[in-house]
Amino acid sequence: xxxxxxxxxxxxxxxxxxxxxxxxxxxxxxxxxxxxxxxxxxxxxxxxxxxxxxxxxxxxxxxxxxxxxxxxxxxxxxxxxxxxxxxxxxxxxxxxxxxxxxxxxxxxxxxxxxxxxxxxxxxxxxxxxxxxxxxxxxxxxxxxxxxxxxxxxxxxxxxxxxxxxxxxxxxxxxxxxxxxxxxxxxxxxxxxxxxxxxxxxxxxxxxxxxxxxxxxxxxxxxxxxxxxxxxxxxxxxxxxxxxxxxxxxxxxxxxxxxxxxxxxxxxxxxxxxxxxxxxxxxxxxxxxxxxxxxxxxxxxxxxxxxxxxxxxxxxxxxxxxxxxxxxxxxxxxxxxxxxxxxxxxxxxxxxxxxxxxxxxxxxxxxxxxxxxxxxxxxxxxxxxxxxxxxxxxxxxxxxxxxxxxxxxxxxxxxxxxxxxxxxxxxxxxxxxxxxxxxxxxxxxxxxxxxxxxxxxxxxxxxxxxxxxxxxxxxxxxxxxxxxxxxxxxxxxxxxxxxxxxxxxxxxxxxxxxxxxxxxxxxxxxxxxxxxxxxxxxxxxxxxxxxxxxxxxxxxxxxxxxxxxxxxxxxxxxxxxxxxxxxxxxxxxxxxxxxxxxxxxxxxxxxxxxxxxxxxxxxxxxxxxxxxxxxxxxxxxxxxxxxxxxxxxxxxxxxxxxxxxxxxxxxxxxx
Amino acid sequence: xxxxxxxxxxxxxxxxxxxxxxxxxxxxxxxxxxxxxxxxxxxxxxxxxxxxxxxxxxxxxxxxxxxxxxxxxxxxxxxxxxxxxxxxxxxxxxxxxxxxxxxxxxxxxxxxxxxxxxxxxxxxxxxxxxxxxxxxxxxxxxxxxxxxxxxxxxxxxxxxxxxxxxxxxxxxxxxxxx
Numbered sequence: 001x002x003x004x005x006x007x008x009x010x011x012x013x014x015x016x017x018x019x020x021x022x023x024x025x026x027x028x029x030x031x032x033x034x035x036x037x038x039x040x041x042x043x044x045x046x047x048x049x050x051x052x053x054x055x056x057x058x059x060x061x062x063x064x065x066x067x068x069x070x071x072x073x074x075x076x077x078x079x080x081x082x083x084x085x086x087x088x089x090x091x092x093x094x095x096x097x098x099x100x101x102x103x104x105x106x107x108x109x110x111x112x113x114x115x116x117x118x119x120x121x122x123x124x125x126x127x128x129x130x131x132x133x134x135x136x137x138x139x140x141x142x143x144x145x146x147x148x149x150x151x152x153x154x155x156x157x158x159x160x161x162x163x164x165x166x167x168x169x170x171x172x173x174x175x176x177x178x179x180x181x182x183x184x185x186x187x188x189x190x191x192x193x194x195x196x197x198x199x200x201x202x203x204x205x206x207x208x209x210x211x212x213x214x215x216x217x218x219x220x221x222x223x224x225x226x227x228x229x230x231x232x233x234x235x236x237x238x239x240x241x242x243x244x245x246x247x248x249x250x251x252x253x254x255x256x257x258x259x260x261x262x263x264x265x266x267x268x269x270x271x272x273x274x275x276x277x278x279x280x281x282x283x284x285x286x287x288x289x290x291x292x293x294x295x296x297x298x299x300x301x302x303x304x305x306x307x308x309x310x311x312x313x314x315x316x317x318x319x320x321x322x323x324x325x326x327x328x329x330x331x332x333x334x335x336x337x338x339x340x341x342x343x344x345x346x347x348x349x350x351x352x353x354x355x356x357x358x359x360x361x362x363x364x365x366x367x368x369x370x371x372x373x374x375x376x377x378x379x380x381x382x383x384x385x386x387x388x389x390x391x392x393x394x395x396x397x398x399x400x401x402x403x404x405x406x407x408x409x410x411x412x413x414x415x416x417x418x419x420x421x422x423x424x425x426x427x428x429x430x431x432x433x434x435x436x437x438x439x440x441x442x443x444x445x446x447x448x449x450x451x452x453x454x455x456x457x458x459x460x461x462x463x464x465x466x467x468x469x470x471x472x473x474x475x476x477x478x479x480x481x482x483x484x485x486x487x488x489x490x491x492x493x494x495x496x497x498x499x500x501x502x503x504x505x506x507x508x509x510x511x512x513x514x515x516x517x518x519x520x521x522x523x524x525x526x527x528x529x530x531x532x533x534x535x536x537x538x539x540x541x542x543x544x545x546x547x548x549x550x551x552x553x554x555x556x557x558x559x560x561x562x563x564x565x566x567x568x569x570x571x572x573x574x575x576x577x578x579x580x581x582x583x584x585x586x587x588x589x590x591x592x593x594x595x596x597x598x599x600x601x602x603x604x605x606x607x608x609x610x611x612x613x614x615x616x617x618x619x620x621x622x623x624x625x626x627x628x629x630x631x632x633x634x635x636x637x638x639x640x641x642x643x644x645x646x647x648x649x650x651x652x653x654x655x656x657x658x659x660x661x662x663x664x665x666x667x668x669x670x
Numbered sequence: 671x672x673x674x675x676x677x678x679x680x681x682x683x684x685x686x687x688x689x690x691x692x693x694x695x696x697x698x699x700x701x702x703x704x705x706x707x708x709x710x711x712x713x714x715x716x717x718x719x720x721x722x723x724x725x726x727x728x729x730x731x732x733x734x735x736x737x738x739x740x741x742x743x744x745x746x747x748x749x750x751x752x753x754x755x756x757x758x759x760x761x762x763x764x765x766x767x768x769x770x771x772x773x774x775x776x777x778x779x780x781x782x783x784x785x786x787x788x789x790x791x792x793x794x795x796x797x798x799x800x801x802x803x804x805x806x807x808x809x810x811x812x813x814x815x816x817x818x819x820x821x822x823x824x825x826x827x828x829x830x831x832x833x834x835x836x837x838x839x840x841x842x843x844x845x846x847x848x
Binding site: 069070071073098105144148157180181205206207208209210211214215217218225228229294295296297298299300301302303305309316317318319 | 691692693694695698699702705707708709710711712713714715716724725726727728730775797799800
């Protein structure tokens with residue numbers, strides 16, 4: 001019997017209309033766990049680098065986390081993997097909600113789509129019965145509207161539906177897949193789904209998911225649940241509200257937005273507005289939120305309600321997630337009411353809440369600076385908010401200048417020319433970032449921004465405080481119950497980290513320490529993404545309920561194979577390296593690994609070079625960021641090095657780690 | 671004959687629909703607790719509690735499995751409460767032919783909430799950390815009544831479905847085999 005997983009994937013060839021239920025190899029589960037890990041293995045094996053996002057040979061994989069569908073709290077994530085039309089790299093955006101457990105209960109770990117359907121279709125997975133159904137009547141419908149219509153026509157109110165809106169159908173490079181109160185937003189996954197002619201995947205499942213050692217597994221679940229309750233009553237002192245409690249983050253429940261509105265930049269990631277959060281603004285936004293929010297809502301089997309149902313006057317209800325609450329507001333330099341109103345339309349269209357507002361603000365900057373002209377925006381309203389609605393419609397319909405903007409700021413700037421690239425200033429690897437513009441370089445964040453392959457800071461940061469605490473006594477207090485650290489040396493790094501003076505940014509933490517910290521942070525995210533854990537109860541947070549010490553036990557008791565901290569870290573490193581190898585094969589190199597130029601005012605080119613050099617060595621990568629033959633061998637990935645050598649990306653005899661670097665890496669991993 | 675009236679502790683689960691976040695942890699833990707062996711599997715379709723949930727209309731109603739019934743109601747009414755429309759079934763505990771809830775998904779046999787006998791409190795209550803489900807105990811004088819065993823309820827529903835003769839035949843055949 002297979003535990004935690006079903007042992008079956010659903011393979012659907014859309015070109016031929018062929019559906020197969022395929023047994024998976026349990027050895028792959030031990031090596032790559034599940035979710036992101038096994039998704040990456042499939043993508044490496046089956047999508048060579050000459051296949052682009054909109055090629056029929058590209059795969060679109062909806063993978064469930066290994067522990068989804070078990071009693072493990074907050075373990076409900078779907079990891080969607082494909083090639084991104086925007087970055088041309090591997091995209092692996094994720095969503096919470098209810099879809100992954102439902103797919104497990106239907107008897108499948110993944111749905112793997114290949115080919116292209118000649119007509120718009122949707123998939124209906126009802127336990128063993130799987131159908132490809134006509135979706136021509138759903139063409140142009142909103143993502144939420146589509147889910148409702150499908151549940152109605154199937155007479156299946158309990159079905160869970162992942163759907164695209166018009167943006168996905170029109171292959172907008174930052175189109176999303178929407179589901180429940182969540183979405184897989186980053187990397188243009190919705191565009192690939194639209195390109196494949198799939199409007200939605202509806203799932204209903206009524207079968208069992210088994211766990212290997214039930215009593216042991218339940219004891220672990222109770223430990224986590226009790227800790228969640230304890231953390232709720234004991235927020236971490238001295239940090240901003242969203243970091244003090246659990247959740248991802250609890251944007252809908254917490255009203256105080258001083259930190260976001262004054263530290264993040266407005267417009268096209270340009271303007272810091274110190275002193276913005278006045279009592280007047282606070283009162284106005286509280287009123288807007290209170291009127292709009294009908295209920296705080298959770299994902300499957302999670303007590304933390306990070307989402308909210310939002311009903312704006314005269315508009316259909318939608319479900320808001322995380323920071324989309326503020327991105328439209330801030331890009332348009334407007335208020336919360338505008339943000340919540342336009343987010344309704346954006347959610348139905350199915351577009352990414354980070355990229356979309358930024359692309360619109362970018363377009364208006366180009367207009368202000370004469371690079372685009374009024375002729376490019378025929379019929380655009382005069383008022384600020386009206387212009388954003390206008391642009392959203394143009395982009396999603398790919399009309400006029402909207403057709404260019406629909407490819408994101410990087411590609412739009414390239415096509416527009418005339419100096420437009422200076423305005424596409426907030427990208428990493430061609431992908432729009434959160435609008436953070438800060439003063440002093442932080443070595444930990446430098447590495448995370450540069451090398452993160454999810455290309456989204458919230459999907460790599462966490463565990464370690466974002467900044468030094470002012471007083472040593474606060475730091476000492478913080479480390480007293482910090483049992484989540486993999487090793488006590490992390491406590492020391494933090495204790496010695498000062499806001500000013502010798503032990504402060506950018507030279508402290510030292511490059512070696514920064515590597516160690518970033519590696520831990522990234523590892524926890526990769527583990528979450530294989531298991532389907534929400535980062536809001538795990539990797540994103542300080543002192544989370546799930547950590548390196550209890551997750552191996554969950555795997556042993558749940559999935560039934562021997563797991564310990566070292567083995568888990570090795571598995572995470574294995575598929576993390578595989579993600580890198582996929583991207584290396586697609587052309588990713590050192591030159592691409594950098595934060596936006598203006599992310600910090602104070603930059604230190606020599607230090608940054610040292611940081612990246614040290615980190616690459618730490619990771620077992622050569623100076624170009626390519627995993628070395630030796631390090632691939634240690635991970636059992638010889639098939640990767642063979643491929644990279646054959647392609648001339650790695651030379652057969654080179655790239656063993658220097659002894660010095662090995663020593664650092666040994667010291668820090670032991 | 672002894673006095674048929676006896677003091678009995680009655681457990682009431684108080685359901686506050688306004689507090690429900692719709693996470694369905696109650697369904698999940700219920701199905702795990704009632705699995706054989708205990709906690710060995712998860713499948714909300716086997717749960718004896720269901721959250722009737724329609725997020726876009728703000729409908730969240732946790733309902734417990736009650737008595738098995740052979741026939742569905744002739745007419746099913748709709749209630750409007752504070753502007754929200756509910757099916758009558760949203761409040762009904764019956765394991766009934768009109769819906770798939772409260773039946774074992776493979777056998778179709780009826781399910782009934784047993785308040786997690788043996789546990790200090792029903793586990794759905796324990797797992798509902800937002801207190802949409804809270805248990806309350808009170809003493810009441812009740813007439814002593816034999817509780818119908820699970821087996822009996824199951825047999826009754828099978829008899830309703832297939833007729834008693836077929837059930838007896840099947841039992842006879844099975845006992846010969848064994």
